[in-house]
Amino acid sequence: MKTSNINKIMLICLTLICSTVAQSQQSDSLMNYLNTAVRNNPTVLQRYNEYQAALQKVPQVGSLPDPQLELGVFLKPMELISGSQVADIKLMQMFPWFGVIKNAKDEMSLMAKAKFETFRDAKLQVYYDVQRTYFDLYKVRQNIRISERNVELLKTIERLALVKYKSGSTGGSSSSAGRNMSGGNTAPTSGSSGMNAMGGNSGSTVSQPTVQSGSSSMGSSSGSFGLSDVYQIQIELGDLENNIASLKNEKQVVVARFNSQLNRLQTDSVSVSDLLPTEPLDIAYLSVNDSMFTRNPMLGMIHYEQQSLDARKRMQKQMGLPMVGVGVNYSVINKSEMSTSPMNGKDMIMPMVTLTLPIYRKKYKSMQTETQFLKTASEQNYLAAVNSLQTEYYEALQLYNDAGRRMKLYENQSLLAQKSMDILLKSFSSGNSSLTDVLRIRQQLLDYELKQVEAVTDFNKAKAWVKRLKSVDSL
Numbered sequence: 050m051k052t053s054n055i056n057k058i059m060l061i062c063l064t065l066i067c068s069t070v071a072q073s074q075q076s077d078s079l080m081n082y083l084n085t086a087v088r089n090n091p092t093v094l095q096r097y098n099e100y101q102a103a104l105q106k107v108p109q110v111g112s113l114p115d116p117q118l119e120l121g122v123f124l125k126p127m128e129l130i131s132g133s134q135v136a137d138i139k140l141m142q143m144f145p146w147f148g149v150i151k152n153a154k155d156e157m158s159l160m161a162k163a164k165f166e167t168f169r170d171a172k173l174q175v176y177y178d179v180q181r182t183y184f185d186l187y188k189v190r191q192n193i194r195i196s197e198r199n200v201e202l203l204k205t206i207e208r209l210a211l212v213k214y215k216s217g218s219t220g221g222s223s224s225s226a227g228r229n230m231s232g233g234n235t236a237p238t239s240g241s242s243g244m245n246a247m248g249g250n251s252g253s254t255v256s257q258p259t260v261q262s263g264s265s266s267m268g269s270s271s272g273s274f275g276l277s278d279v280y281q282i283q284i285e286l287g288d289l290e291n292n293i294a295s296l297k298n299e300k301q302v303v304v305a306r307f308n309s310q311l312n313r314l315q316t317d318s319v320s321v322s323d324l325l326p327t328e329p330l331d332i333a334y335l336s337v338n339d340s341m342f343t344r345n346p347m348l349g350m351i352h353y354e355q356q357s358l359d360a361r362k363r364m365q366k367q368m369g370l371p372m373v374g375v376g377v378n379y380s381v382i383n384k385s386e387m388s389t390s391p392m393n394g395k396d397m398i399m400p401m402v403t404l405t406l407p408i409y410r411k412k413y414k415s416m417q418t419e420t421q422f423l424k425t426a427s428e429q430n431y432l433a434a435v436n437s438l439q440t441e442y443y444e445a446l447q448l449y450n451d452a453g454r455r456m457k458l459y460e461n462q463s464l465l466a467q468k469s470m471d472i473l474l475k476s477f478s479s480g481n482s483s484l485t486d487v488l489r490i491r492q493q494l495l496d497y498e499l500k501q502v503e504a505v506t507d508f509n510k511a512k513a514w515v516k517r518l519k520s521v522d523s524l
């Protein structure tokens with residue numbers, strides 16, 4: 050006995066552990082999908098590669114211009130006093146004005162940071178899109194489950210209606226047969242009893258057929274109404290089963306979209322939790338202040354673009370100053386037999402300095418004016434982005450509050466409808482309520498359950514939307 054009790058306890062503990070692990074896996078499944086999407090989503094990978102490409106521009110603009118090497122060879126040596134010149138070699142290195150290279154590097158570095166913000170924005174958008182599709186899949190699955198449960202409920206009501214129909218038909222025919230038999234054997238007695246019951250109505254031959262015809266018509270009417278109830282339930286069943294088939298087709302589409310966001314095969318299975326969290330957002334997400342979007346990547350991208358334009362403007366101003374070139378000229382000279390100069394046959398080395406003359410100022414002023422217009426446009430773009438984010442934030446809050454209110458309302462309405470349904474089913478089985486009342490309450494219960502699932506889905510979508518606007522990349 051002790052061993053069997055220990056085995057039972059161990060089995061119960063193992064079952065509890067397995068159920069706990071399964072629940073934790075379901076709660077972590079969405080986070081695993083999000084991590085998979087960030088690693089595999091093509092849009093995220095595209096933005097990341099664009100950021101890496103932007104980083105490679107920094108060393109490009111941070112280097113000096115390539116040196117220039119010129120080589121000239123005389124087909125016939127040129128006669129000089131100190132010999133004959135065979136070739137001429139020039140090497141020149143240009144140097145931009147002080148600060149040009151530094152500002153160019155700053156501009157490209159800031160543009161790379163702007164690209165990184167677009168990468169962050171793509172990652173946040175994928176987080177948001179995957180969560181929305183996950184919640185849509187949850188909604189479709191729950192709608193299928195609720196509809197299938199209502200199919201079972203309708204089948205139960207159909208069985209009750211069939212029982213009532215059969216019992217009504219049998220009861221009506223047996224009572225009619227009994228009355229016919231009594232009328233055939235003892236007509237006078239029935240007539241006298243009918244007279245006493247009717248308060249002295251005369252004519253037993255008149256009262257007896259009237260009772261018989263009334264009872265037979267009541268039995269046929271009851272049977273026809275019972276059969277109509279069965280047909281009405283079957284109509285409801287057909288509509289519900291058609292709705293389930295449509296939901297299953299919709300589920301396939303949502304699964305394909307979800308797998309596409311994860312860059313997987315569109316037919317891969319997707320695990321969705323049976324329950325979505327209904328905890329409210331932290332108060333920090335619901336506060337409205339001037340610094341609520343400081344982490345938003347789109348605003349960060351525009352901010353870095355503005356800084357890069359400032360660096361470009363400084364660079365363009367310095368580009369209007371002269372460039373300095375330093376080089377050397379090397380002349381190859383052969384000895385001349387006719388020359389008695391001590392420099393006869395000695396190669397010539399000549400240091401050189403080159404200076405550009407930026408006298409055409411119009412193009413440099415135009416470049417700076419262009420950059421200033423771009424800077425002004427970027428500032429207006431920043432304000433437009435802030436206004437758009439604020440509008441979206443208030444829309445998300447409205448959806449969040451509305452979904453929370455509906456979630457509580459429909460939960461309470463579903464409980465009340467379920468209690469009414471239980472009472473009406475018992476009353477219907479005993480013949481004290483009509484099928485119309487039962488079907489009406491069943492439809493209300495179905496509507497409230499579907500609306501509750503929709504409210505929970507909208508609530509979680511609103512939470513994900515608020516976190517998206519607040520640039521939070523976690524659940």
